[in-house]
Amino acid sequence: MSVVPVQMGLDDHMPIYEIPAPYRKVATLPQLERMIARALEADVVAIDTETRPRARNLPLDGKSRKYHSLTAGLNEAIGICISFRLPSSPPTGEHHYLPLRHAASTKQLTIEQVRAPLDRLLLAPHIRKVFHHAKFDLNVLRADGFEVAPVPEDTLLAASLVPLHELPRVDGPDPAAVLEERYTRERPSLGLKSLACRHLDPAADRHERAITSFRETYARRRGVHLQDVTYDLLPVDLMVPYAAGDTRFTLELFPLVSGFLDAAGERLYATERALIPILADMEYRGARVDRAFLERAGGEYQLAIDQARADVYRAAGRSDFDVDSTAQLVRLFGEAGLVLSGKTASGRASLDKAALVRLAKSSPLAAAVSAYRKATKLKGTYVDSLLEKLDHTDHVHCSLKSHGTRTGRLSADGPNLQNIPPAMRAAFIPPEGWTMVMIDYSQIELRLVAHYSRDPVMLDAFARGDDIHTRTAIEVFGPTDDPEEAARRRKIAKNLNFAICYGAGPARISEMSGEPIEACKGHLERFYRVFARLDRWKKEVVLRARATGEVANLYGRRRWLPILRDASRRHTREYWKAERVAVNTLIQGSAADMFKETMVNVAEFLRARKARSRIVLSVHDELVFYVPPEEAGLVPELQRVMEQPSIAGELLVPLAADISHSIANWRDKRSGWTR
């Protein structure tokens, strides 16, 4: 920065900073009115919010740095950045920071003062608003009563769909490093600063570094944690170029990045964009949780944990170790003469569930550790942490990332509501008097495998509506009248079917099905003789991917796998993994993009009918809805919408979506829909 601060760390003695061009502060009504008037003449306006954790999101206690999530907003706006460029603007554009909730001594407008002018811009129908990660800002703005229309553009989502390694670089990187990255790195960071440094200005992070250094000094002098030095405590003039820099980069990245979208990319981007307000709304409203159920379950699990821990110490004959420490347990097992055959990824002796199950018959110690692990997992990850995250209306708000996976699936965190075990699904309940409706695709990935491979047996199975695992069992092992044998064969067949999607070998099939490994080798060979087209398709996928270094799914979503075309890395562990990834990405990714399209179609269906029903959760191939009693008639229609994505007509297999419902909770459901 241009001016060295003379004094730091006191709100009322903030150092004076000079705001460099082309950045501007908007702190008075005339300045705001002038800025909005000019913005309304622009075709594209970049917008960003600066935030702090909500004031009531206080640390849990002195030592924990975790915050309560008491409200959907999670973060509170402290200021808004707005950038645009008119023909009459300087060539570098006009970039503004509008402080709203900075330290009291700061000259700034209030939310209510800016509401009307800002609404004119945020709702202007003809202006494209571009954000980097719009969903976040939409919810921050919503917490202050602002809406944005039309649906914003998003440079983060556009960048997630573009071959970033083909974009021109401005940071003059070492050519060897670029080459290495082309061959090894699947996807560079999608962070705004990272994209800006690579493609706009190598020094794009200079203001961020200035801010960080200020915060570090402030934290040191005040004796507080760095993360407690929130941005609203900083001198506003120091914030202006940093904050408005973000919208400057967003504005400049937008045409650059979206210019690299191909036709399929444009279509995928349209779906991603349509998902922004849908996911934002799911996050904002959250899922209702039965707090009393969780508290009860927590007590029961605690008893089970205490019991299991005592069992472990008794079986071990000593108690000078930590049951939570796998390393100490491995040592203990070794001293007790228990042999651990499996290995971890790093080659050490593994004491995972499979190892414990192998030993459980002969060792009470192993059985007790299993019980302990199960109870601590459920209580720690699902009961206690979920309770901490409930808001004052007992709703939990996760964050859904549309760009969170390399296949196209959504990812969820804070908490992850996509891996709630059945026992804990009982804690998720509908609003009073409403029904929870679950609609999930039946065997979506195997249907896509059948489509891709055109395997006649598999296509026939789905055309006839067979149970695919039973049909596979009959095709591979022949018919049997013994129901027990049929069940055993179906289990193996199910694992064989999953093996296609994941690329599992005999060892994994053996572990999953409990059959001997040698037998599984034979099963796999027979399986690929029966479903010969399937094996051929997988080989073709790999051959094509070797030539191009990438795969593209049914919607044209691409995943770069540069290692596949690098002959020098052939026959390495990473290479073989990339082959499995190539196949899995087509299957999982095609299903994911179909599912995203379905979410958009379902949300549009509900919107068009002004329905109160809403999507609550999205778990890869399942949607969970809250449905009020008077909208029961919509449910079969939702099912039909789900069965008719745009690609349904081109698929060689029928799609099927199954309904289940419950007025109680997510676990205790009944299949079908009748009333």
Added chain:
DNA sequence: GTCCCTAGCTG
């Protein structure tokens, strides 16, 4: 405080 490792939950 950071990071990695191991484990375990989901589709």
Added chain:
DNA sequence: ACGTAGCTAGGGACT
């Protein structure tokens, strides 16, 4: 060579 895609918790080693 032989299990895809995620997130989170805890221990343990490091700074």
